[in-house]
Amino acid sequence: MTGNFRGPLALHAAVLAIVITSEAIGVRRLSLGIGVIILLPILYSFAIAIAVNPNVLAPAGRILSAKEGKLAGLMISVGIMPFIAKFGTTIGPQIGSIIEAGPALIMQEIGNLGTIAFAFPIAVFALKLGREAIGATYSIDREPNLAIIAEKYGLDSPEGAGAMGVYATGTLIGTFVFAIVPPLVYSLGVFDIRALAMSCGVGSGSMLAACTGSLTALLPDEKDLILGLAAASNVLTYATGLYLSLFVALPLTEWLFAKARPELQH
Template sequence: MKKNFIYLIIFALVVITAAEMIGFQSVKLGTFSIGLLPLVFAIIITMVLGLNLFRKGFWKKVYSKENVEFAGKYLIFLMLPLMARYGADVAPKIGEILQIGWVFITQEIGNLGTVLLGLPVALLLGLRREAIGATLGIGREGELAYISEKYTLNSDEGRGVLSLYIIGTLFGTIFFSIFAPIMLQLGFSIEALAMASGMGSGSMMSASSASLVAQVPEMEKTILAYASASQLLTSFLGTFTMVFLAVPLQQLIYRLLVRGDKNAKRAA
């Protein structure tokens, strides 16, 4: 395990270095630009090298069962520095943010949409226990932490939330890079879109806010402050919304829709 772990550390440093060297890339799509963060490239590199085609020699040791289990178990600790960064971005605009604080709170109701809409669709597609992890939220840090603590990432629920986390990082950033400027062109205010950027995902927030800054560069500080405040409050208040509203609602819907599942009683 110790020897394989050293391979994992070396591999992580190489991938991070490669992703940072590629850096933030902006791809023009007509009048819009798609922002691709280094995190996206890091995940793509890791996924490609994890294919069976490359699982030989050094790569086999990197992707050993022990390393995979270790990464799944301790992934949550790597997310904590994000919260410190959000706080640093919020501080300069704290007075302005407190004046409209109620708006940030009401947007949390939208987090229930994944349960109300996503869970029935996931079950219809054939998912069972995986649907619990995949539809509790948008599969970001808060949901990842909750599912990891309650079920572990090696469970069916854990695989569901982790799959959504990866898919969201890859495709969510691209979607919001395009969607935010479109909404701006349709007449939505820059402040509202900046707040909407903080949906609980660091990568999606960065992509969305970066695309807005590219459209209105003179409001960069306001956009980043609103997005970071929304992200911070979503991460904080979203935890309570998830535990006290989303989890019971998901449990009820799952039991109603999956009556024949002998494990339905332990849903969420």
């Protein structure tokens, strides 16, 4: 096969091989004494995909070229749409539990400001970042947050570079964290499963899948509740979280940066 079909066919063949390999490994549970870490096929697929990504490891270019890597990036938003739609169908059957948890679902959006409290001081005072710190720390920088930065500053700006850096890091590392941490925290007996389910909805499809996958593997009888609350949380993050980022988080980060590094103001 020649022409424009070679790239897509090679990419799909590689993806199919990764999926088959990951599913063959299956779910693995690791006991750490203080809790249990659940390793899911999505983790293996991420690790293998990184290994064959020529933009990450140059020798992988023998398998896939940079062109296929770029195509894979464009396909993410397309592939994630059916997944998000599927999660949306879980909200209705669990509407009673969602209404009951209503105040908690709304209040959790305040957590979107947590990136400023924790990451901003590190970015500005420890890493000595310039205006990149604004884009990097005002949110967790998923797609809606990137859109805000692109509209206000442009992605070729220092703020855009900071946002894109966190976006790429979150895509590569965030999925691992969201798959491992929730079941480990649940094993400590500190948080209710409903709270952990709501924590899955941070506005990222891959993180949502990893988080809910690990929790439902741990508590299969609570699968519908977990998926319903996680989906509702994710919807709220896209809706209210977007406005919180635009009207509160970004102006607050700008103000803090002006106080911390006045010499770098426009």
